Amino acid sequence: MTDGGAVVGGLDLDQLAPAQRRMVEGLMAVGTPRPPFDPERAGRIRAMVESRIAEAVEGRPADAQRIVLGKTKLDALGCDGRYLDMLATPFEWSAPTVRGQLVHGSIELDHQTGRQHTVVDLMDDSWEQFRHSGDSALAFTSDLTDLESERMKADAVTAVEEFRAVFPPLPRSWSMVWEPTIAARFGAGAVTVKGKPDLVLGRPHPHERRMLLADLKTGSRSGKDRADMRIYALLATLKYGQAPFRVATVYIDEGAFEHEDVTGRADAGRATEHGAAADRPARGGPPGGGPGLSLVRAGPHLSGEAALGRRTRRHGRGRPPLLTPAERVSGNCGGRPRIRHASWVRGPRGR
Template sequence: MANTVRGLLPAQQATLDAIRTPAEHRPAYPAGFANELRNDAESALNRLVDAARNIDSRGLWVAKRDLAGVFGCEARYVADADMPFEWSVPTARGTVLHKAVELSTHRRFEPEDAVDAALERLVADDDNLGGFLAEASDGERADLTANCVALLARFGETFPPMQRAWRPAAEVRARARLCGGAFVLNGKYDLTLGSPSPLGGPDRLQRAGKVIIDLKTGSRTPTDPEDLRFYALVETLSVGVPPLGVGSFYVAEGRIEHETVTAEVLNSALRRTIDGIGRLISLRTDRREPRRVPGPPCRWCPISVDCGPGQEWLSDPDD
């Protein structure tokens, strides 16, 4: 990314300072780095291939939500998976904002115009969200628009204006197939800036340059850092070069929590992913009772009424 952007607000400057790394300080990796990481992953997962194929012959797809579920309250994860998803103003808010940001990466919009354009694009899509938006009441549509305009205006005041040289991209889908497709690590990045670049030489070094950013319209959750490390792993396995950094940008706070990606970060993400896949397969095949882990999510858990540990947690005044 360019080293200078003039006329920034203090919050915009703080965000830029957090994600910007001068080219001479960016790490470089040998061309075989990602292959070694892939070999480690497949060596550990080979023993689970048959079980994964029994669950789905097309491959076991694993996303950050699945890992967060099996490392958190398994009972809630299973209950959420069994319930049909229904769009609402709160659940649609993030998707509309992401689409508005995506449109704004290529053209300057006023927040109201960007949100209107995002809603128009999403309604035109023949999917469940498009159907919800098309059938939403005037009040729901006005509420959603007002929320997203406010969030986009906040984003514009706290995130530096994206320059074409940064190669901004939004809603980027990424996948990494392992063990012949028995496992598919699946991700969708809200926003990426920058790109890797080859340095050449006898080791065919590749310089990291991409920053992956999750846009958060809600509150912080304990799994936010792990979610992004999973994205860093997917990016490394699919592109062949680790990202430079990852970060969660909390729109309401106007603040980014950024982490530089290193080999240690990727190895940690790999261990967690392998462990999580094992737990996911065990949960789906052994028919064991899912673990119940009470905590703040009990407040909106669909099975909290019938959950003893959850009710105990909710009735504790200290919580």
Template sequence: MAESVPRLLPAQQATLDVIRMPASQRPVYPQRFAADLRDRASDTLAPMVGAARALDSRGLWVSKRDLAGVFGCEARYLADSDAPFEWSVPAARGTVLHKAVELTAHRRFTPADAVDAAVERLIDDDANLGGFLAAATEGERADLVANCVALLTRFDETFPPMLRSWRPAAEIRARAQLCGGAFVLNGKYDLALGSPAPLDVPDGNQRAGKVIIDLKTGSRSPTDPEDLRFYALVETLSIGVPPLGVGSFYVAEGRIEHEAVTADVLDSALRRTIDGIGRLIALRQGIQRPRRVPGPPCRWCPISAGCEPGQAWLSDPDD
């Protein structure tokens, strides 16, 4: 039996209109498209293999955070990388919300029930975050749950209900190895809808069909579009077919910023990734002094107290 499409609120319809595209209009890629992209990446990265292996014999792992770090304030990136990560209520909020969204994609829950179930699942299944949640005070846990219930309620009112035929999936880990594993592009998508499809033709062309979405519980970042293009690149290299589109859904705004994935988008993502890998290697080898780029992140940077450009930015009343 076909699924009935529920009547949608205006914000839900607006989101659906952005991410939906009729199958007949979805781009088709030749069978070797991803293989050619991989070959280009491997050929360009080949001179860096020795340096990557010297830094880590298991391969140099590269994430969207690494790329954002080397294209932003490198000093802050290194400081954040050296500092041990500690869970907090704000840090846990996104993960709990993502788990709650995953649960609601497969079963109808009220927001409060979904968040409670998400917290219980994470305590049982995630030794790291689960330990923090289990040890949290009553006040911390109440604050976390209240925040996530509010965000999930907002999500439910502005994002269209996910039908099973959309094949919704949350918290998807994806990796692409290059140069025999010397480089590992690593990503985790908050939400994915749809799937690619092979065409019934002799040349083996593939039709794009998946939309990758990042759920944003905080404010916008200038790197959000580039983060998603990196995900599109990882997806293409890992499964062999580009996604149909990528988007950041800003939960508080109830709005999605979407971009259709094209060959040009993937080419841009590949060039940025290769450039970023070169910068990352040079930074970790210590052959270049890390750049200091002042801006809003100075407010929570762990080294801002001893950073001249950061202190100048923080003391400027216009900023």
């Protein structure tokens, strides 16, 4: 905690609203000494992950498709039904996902411009940036009526206004990086794990761990929020050669946050967990990587082995169901059916 009247890095704490000051003192831990930097930590983590996937990688064909895993796929690997659903369903924009894009884009621009613009102006810019970010975004927005577009922007404006109310206007001199891509390659490039935290506050330092990684959430809390941040902590450690001192999720609707300080013990646990997760697709070959079937070993939510791979025969006209009724079994994981043996599953599209 800081003393009353303190000015830290150009930020006058007495000029902050209670919720904003809580973020500075509680989340960012301003004035609290940072933990020391362990130069061997990144090497230990990499060795742990490599050891978990070594056997699977050695057995892969030389021309096998390389596996790329993000936090969504890593999370889905804990449940075969969810994973198969994700692979078979192409990504489509929806009102919630577009809202998230608009909110994050406007918050980033708001910081860069020192909160000198109205949120409505920021949102207009973010809307245009999103519309022209790709063919799918342009197609989605083109199908909306004017009222639907304005309603979506108005909803996002509310979220950014609420963010302003609970998150402090940090000086532009503070080191903040928005949505950086952090990635790590394993098994001589056979497996790549990627992540993109919303915000990295602070940069690598020669002697101390000063980085804070945070995600900003405008919806309700999820049980996997903390797991997502742990993935980011592991990837950041490997990319920068040092771990962040803390990872956190900021819940804008509540004006609250949950954080976890990064420790050596936590690093070991994350490396073991994610090494095991990466091991599963590595053993079976890349999902959808070619005709035929490949096996993904049973995980904690699996009731057997799930067969993954591209469908090798037609199944009537139109879009086929993911699984026939005979291929579904009792039990579920996150509301999705477990699978004992599936004769076919369509390969991934769009993710």
